[in-house]
Amino acid sequence: MIHPSSRGLTEPFHVMEVVKAAAARQVSHGDAILLCVGQPGTPAPAPVRAAAAAAVTGEVLGYTVATGIPELRWSIATEYALRYGVPVDADEVLVTTGSSAGFQLVVLAAFEAGDAVAITRPGYPAYRNTLLSLGCRVVDLDVGPQTRYQPTVAMLEALPEAPAGLVLASPSNPTGTIIDARELAEVARWCEAHDCLLISDEIYHGISYGRTCASAREFGAGSVVLGSVSKYHSMTGWRLGWLLLPEPLRRPAELLQGNLAICAPAVSQAAALAAFSVEAREELDGHVARYARNRELLLRRLPELGITSFAPPDGAFYAWCDVSHLTDDSRRWCAEVLDATGVALAPGIDFDTAHGNRMMRLSFCGDTGELDEALDRLVVHIAR
Numbered sequence: 001m002i003h004p005s006s007r008g009l010t011e012p013f014h015v016m017e018v019v020k021a022a023a024a025r026q027v028s029h030g031d032a033i034l035l036c037v038g039q040p041g042t043p044a045p046a047p048v049r050a051a052a053a054a055a056v057t058g059e060v061l062g063y064t065v066a067t068g069i070p071e072l073r074w075s076i077a078t079e080y081a082l083r084y085g086v087p088v089d090a091d092e093v094l095v096t097t098g099s100s101a102g103f104q105l106v107v108l109a110a111f112e113a114g115d116a117v118a119i120t121r122p123g124y125p126a127y128r129n130t131l132l133s134l135g136c137r138v139v140d141l142d143v144g145p146q147t148r149y150q151p152t153v154a155m156l157e158a159l160p161e162a163p164a165g166l167v168l169a170s171p172s173n174p175t176g177t178i179i180d181a182r183e184l185a186e187v188a189r190w191c192e193a194h195d196c197l198l199i200s201d202e203i204y205h206g207i208s209y210g211r212t213c214a215s216a217r218e219f220g221a222g223s224v225v226l227g228s229v230s231k232y233h234s235m236t237g238w239r240l241g242w243l244l245l246p247e248p249l250r251r252p253a254e255l256l257q258g259n260l261a262i263c264a265p266a267v268s269q270a271a272a273l274a275a276f277s278v279e280a281r282e283e284l285d286g287h288v289a290r291y292a293r294n295r296e297l298l299l300r301r302l303p304e305l306g307i308t309s310f311a312p313p314d315g316a317f318y319a320w321c322d323v324s325h326l327t328d329d330s331r332r333w334c335a336e337v338l339d340a341t342g343v344a345l346a347p348g349i350d351f352d353t354a355h356g357n358r359m360m361r362l363s364f365c366g367d368t369g370e371l372d373e374a375l376d377r378l379v380v381h382i383a384r
């Protein structure tokens with residue numbers, strides 16, 4: 001008899017079920033509009049695609065060193081000087097298979113089984129599921145609009161004991177909210193004073209609407225920073241991310257990476273060398289301008305759906321909406337909406353295990369015309 005381990009029996013990422021249902025709807029009706037997924041509908045920037053093509057034709061593309069090719073580590077480190085004015089050494093950078101694999105490496109490198117790690121609720125579901133799979137205990141910090149859905153020192157002080165780690169995402173998924181630089185500095189200071197490893201997920205940096213995204217790295221080299229080319233760089237499927245690591249975690253994470261993955265994909269590393277170029281940035285900033293237009297459209301039209309309570313989407317491309325006037329079962333409601341309208345929305349239960357049944361997440365990184373059309377359909381459906 002084969003018995004799967006308890007680690008393998010993780011909660012699903014429910015959005016992936018919605019994506020599957022939306023794909024079936026597209027086959028049966030040809031009218032699906034996906035507002036459920038957090039991935040840009042655009043390809044990688046042209047210089048990245050050119051670099052990938054050149055690498056495929058001209059390079060061996062064997063394994064790279066576990067930490068990532070030196071030029072890429074250097075480019076990533078240089079970004080921190082450019083974006084945040086903080087000098088970062090290439091040695092701090094470990095190139096990973098998306099930030100997802102980076103998160104796993106940090107959990108393995110920094111925590112013992114049984115360690116408590118605090119996360120926000122609502123928050124990105126894979127944190128909870130990964131931490132539990134890897135044997136950590138999850139401590140939920142209930143966050144709301146009064147703190148822009150971000151953790152505070154007061155919340156950490158209120159815990160019965162300091163956790164071994166804190167995961168913070170700014171801009172956040174599902175809310176898009178950004179932590180103030182001052183608050184982030186205070187949280188980082190508290191973590192350092194309490195031997196709590198701050199893991200700062202900064203993978204949506206570059207996508208914000210008037211508010212500045214501070215990096216935890218600005219407040220010292222004692223936190224872990226998660227980065228990725230998935231979102232701003234429009235390269236989800238290339239599976240490339242990075243960690244900035246404090247000195248004591250660098251060698252353990254390198255050893256784990258060498259054993260668990262050997263290295264991040266060589267072709268994506270070679271291509272990503274072009275992701276930080278001025279030319280790529282111009283193209284990518286064009287996408288961010290479209291997200292900004294979509295955000296305006298949403299903010300204007302959400303009240304037509306009776307949705308007047310939503311998090312201020314400071315960054316990323318999500319609106320976290322209260323739909324309690326429409327349902328107390330977000331998963332069933334999203335399935336009904338897809339069935340009736342072809343519009344796929346993400347049920348809140350994925351992101352908030354306590355209160356998510358009255359919430360849904362809407363992603364606005366797609367085409368503006370499609371978003372408008374989806375809102376038209378939702379207005380008609382809700383008026384029924």
Ligand SMILES: Cc1ncc(COP(=O)(O)O)c(C=O)c1O
Nearest residue numbers: 098099100124169173228230241
């Ligand atoms: C907050 C957050 N962190 C991490 C990830 C994982 O991103 P990737 O592994 O593509 O870098 C996602 C993906 O949606 C996310 O929303």
